[in-house]
Amino acid sequence: MTPSQLRQWSFQNSQPDQWWLNLDAVTEEIPVTVAEIEERLKSGDYSAVQALHVSQAGMTNAPWVEVVMPLPMKAPRLMQLPSIADATAALSAFGPPLGTPQTPPVEVVHTKAQNVGCGILALLLFLLFGYVVIWMIGIKRDQNAQSAAEARVQERTDAQATEANLKYNREHSQSQSQAGQEVRQASRSHREVGEHTISGDNFTGFSSLEDEERASELAGDTEAFSKFFLAGVMTRRATLFKRGETVILEDSEGLLSSKVKLRRKGEAVSYWTNREAID
16 A cells, blocks of 8 residues: 555545554554655665554554555656668668769759658658657556556555454454443452563553543544544553563453553553453
């Protein structure tokens, strides 16, 4: 997917220009814009650049897409024109070479010179016409190749977007069904307190349990969830956990609850998130 296609996706889905960026398997700390993504691509410092819209950050299997720069249009190959010597040799059939001593009447010499000049002019016009035709064919071929490449990229992008929407709807339905079956216990269990490892890249956390519950309520409204989460990131009330991070389990909402309170090792701030983040 190219940067222009990222902008088109945001416009068509009425989403803000905010993206999580993964450079060579390392995810940025805060969201970036498409213009910033283009600057990373133009620098040539990264072999793999992937982007994820902030509205899809809460998904279990987020649809990260590869971002590439558009293919440049190739210049058409120019036809090499024949040399003057070759053109003169091709015109030898019109009469003897120019400059050969002859003694015909003045009228005959003048007529032959006119014929040779017309022949040279006709040959030059024919070569010019052939060059223009070849140049136009080259441009058309390159345009067709560019259009075919963009069509293939668009097909892959549409397939990825469709698959991501289906996964999101399926996972959201499953989470709602599980939430309806669980019973929150009044007492909290501390038997699992200790070090754990984050199991995925798309687990959001909130500094208060109320914010985490509010985010769960907004999970069905992608735009509302995105705005709520970005506001939390800007005020350090929300975060995005990364796979493999070492965290400390400080608290939980009972054995049957899906909420746990995690703190990154070496940091003082803790966040509430889903229990699946450390399972």
